[in-house]
Amino acid sequence: MVRGASSSVKIGASSSAKLVIICISLLGFALIADFLYASSSSSSSSYSSSLWNSQPSSHSSTLVVPLNDKKKKKKRVLADAYADLDGPDLKWEKMATAPVPRLDGAAIQIQDQLFVFAGYGTIDYVHSHVDIYNFTDNTWGGRFDMPKEMAHSHLGMVTDGRYIYIVTGQYGPQCRGPTARTFVLDTVTKQWEDLPPLPVPRYAPATQLWRGRLHVMGGSKENRHTPGIEHWSLAVKDGKPLEKEWRTEIPIPRGGPHRSCIVIDDRLYVLGGQEGDFMAKPGSPIFKCSRRMEVVYTDVYMLDDDMKWKVLPPMPKPNSHIEFAWIVVNNSIVIVGGTTEKHPETKKMVLNGEVVQFNLNTLKWSVIGKLPFRVKTTLVGFWNGWLYFTSGQRDKGPDDPSPKKVIGEVWRTKLKLNDV
Numbered sequence: 357m358v359r360g361a362s363s364s365v366k367i368g369a370s371s372s373a374k375l376v377i378i379c380i381s382l383l384g385f386a387l388i389a390d391f392l393y394a395s396s397s398s399s400s401s402s403y404s405s406s407l408w409n410s411q412p413s414s415h416s417s418t419l420v421v422p423l424n425d426k427k428k429k430k431k432r433v434l435a436d437a438y439a440d441l442d443g444p445d446l447k448w449e450k451m452a453t454a455p456v457p458r459l460d461g462a463a464i465q466i467q468d469q470l471f472v473f474a475g476y477g478t479i480d481y482v483h484s485h486v487d488i489y490n491f492t493d494n495t496w497g498g499r500f501d502m503p504k505e506m507a508h509s510h511l512g513m514v515t516d517g518r519y520i521y522i523v524t525g526q527y528g529p530q531c532r533g534p535t536a537r538t539f540v541l542d543t544v545t546k547q548w549e550d551l552p553p554l555p556v557p558r559y560a561p562a563t564q565l566w567r568g569r570l571h572v573m574g575g576s577k578e579n580r581h582t583p584g585i586e587h588w589s590l591a592v593k594d595g596k597p598l599e600k601e602w603r604t605e606i607p608i609p610r611g612g613p614h615r616s617c618i619v620i621d622d623r624l625y626v627l628g629g630q631e632g633d634f635m636a637k638p639g640s641p642i643f644k645c646s647r648r649m650e651v652v653y654t655d656v657y658m659l660d661d662d663m664k665w666k667v668l669p670p671m672p673k674p675n676s677h678i679e680f681a682w683i684v685v686n687n688s689i690v691i692v693g694g695t696t697e698k699h700p701e702t703k704k705m706v707l708n709g710e711v712v713q714f715n716l717n718t719l720k721w722s723v724i725g726k727l728p729f730r731v732k733t734t735l736v737g738f739w740n741g742w743l744y745f746t747s748g749q750r751d752k753g754p755d756d757p758s759p760k761k762v763i764g765e766v767w768r769t770k771l772k773l774n775d776v
């Protein structure tokens with residue numbers, strides 16, 4: 357089941373095949389370049405810092421350069437992949453703020469309700485309940501508890517329109533370990549049931565319902581950092597498992613957490629994401645988060661009848677932390693905010709402040725608007741022509757794209773899609 361409405365226009369088979377070939381060759385080149393970049397910079401960027409403020413490490417003091425060079429560098433920097441993209445300004449309206457702020461929470465839209473789950477309130481406190489936003493009267497309400505054993509962040513989540521499937525994730529605050537426990541919520545009765553646990557736990561795996569099966573792939577492995585490429589599925593119907601065990605499926609070409617995973621017109625898409633993530637500091641009794649090398653990417657993959665991964669045109673810039681930041685409208689995928697590659701000089705995490713559209717009729721990407729601020733892991737819905745987002749972590753300000761405040765604000769704008 358998809359989030360929001362979708363139409364049934366098909367991709368032209370022969371032109372998309374050509375595009376795919378072109379893209380595979382481009383991707384091959386990009387991967388090599390990426391790998392070279394990653395191996396040359398890995399030694400200098402595995403520093404630790406607070407997850408909250410992503411301050412640069414003491415290593416950054418070694419980056420002192422003469423003023424002239426600095427200026428030159430800055431010019432080059434602005435033209436690079438992590439810079440903000442131009443796009444039309446949108447008129448945003450601020451709505452009722454959520455009962456609690458959330459980072460790395462999860463959200464599922466069913467009709468006029470946005471079910472908002474879990475998430476960090478602060479780095480040392482995680483939520484274990486659900487809040488509901490009603491798009492018809494634009495109010496929050498209906499709070500209820502999650503099962504005690506359910507993960508609090510980095511969840512895989514999807515709905516069939518009534519049942520919400522909740523797979524694995526991180527259990528507890530800071531950078532604690534994951535759980536493989538998996539649940540299903542009946543949104544009508546608000547009853548929770550167990551599902552067979554994932555074979556091994558994952559952080560923020562790509563999760564979707566496709567052809568009667570719950571698919572889970574990628575994510576980070578048990579250490580929170582190493583990308584997993586494994587892919588499993590479980591037959592489910594009306595909130596019940598039809599099998600006792602997960603089935604192994606074709607691995608995804610590139611692993612890692614925090615991607616959009618969407619089924620449209622019987623095809624499964626996986627967009628963006630990253631390799632690497634914060635890890636618990638070795639020996640820390642509170643599993644204190646420590647920053648590690650991350651590579652954020654633009655990759656778009658698709659599975660169809662062939663059950664072989666196809667490569668589609670890449671996103672306009674690297675984008676991660678978008679697992680619940682998408683909707684599907686009129687055969688286009690719309691993605692809100694996210695994170696891109698870190699700043700090469702300050703090494704700070706860089707947030708995205710664009711709304712981007714992937715038109716599946718033309719397989720073209722475009723920037724359809726700017727957000728009121730840059731934001732990551734935001735939770736998105738679409739109702740009655742309005743695009744909504746809530747929660748996540750926003751930037752320090754217009755001139756500083758690094759993450760700061762965890763928010764509960766709700767914003768909306770009239771969605772205007774690009775025909776191209």
Ligand SMILES: *[C@@H]1O[C@H](CO)[C@@H](O)[C@H](O)[C@H]1NC(C)=O
Binds near residue numbers: 468469490491493
């Ligand atoms: C949302 O609000 C409207 C207007 O108050 C109400 O009629 C509707 O039942 C609410 N939706 C749900 C699912 O409670």
Ligand SMILES: *[C@@H]1O[C@H](CO)[C@@H](O)[C@H](O)[C@H]1NC(C)=O
Binds near residue numbers: 741
């Ligand atoms: C989607 O398509 C319908 C029918 O053509 C149109 O009325 C609507 O405005 C479109 N929605 C958006 C957001 O463009």
